[in-house]
Amino acid sequence: MSEAYTYACRDCEGMETCPGEVTAGSKDEVWKLMELHAVIAHNEDPSSWDEETRAYLSTLIRAK
Incomplete structure (x- = not known):
């Protein structure tokens, strides 16, 4: 079974x-x-998100 990922705004x-x-x-x-x-x-x-923003957002993606 494959893993799912989730993001909550x-x-x-x-x-x-x-x-x-x-x-x-x-x-x-x-x-x-x-x-x-x-x-x-x-x-x-x-497309205006800088690397710092993208790095922060990536921490909010969680394995479900």
Whole structure:
């Protein structure tokens, strides 16, 4: 059985009230869904995220 990964937006500093959460079969898929969520729910441009931001966000992706 393959491992699943999850990201809950509320775990991100400043996003505590956001109900967005994604689960997928790989970290790469979770990243794509996180980026899509950021665009749709928060009007963010993920291409503007610097390496520090991406490193922080990667710590919020958890094995389920």
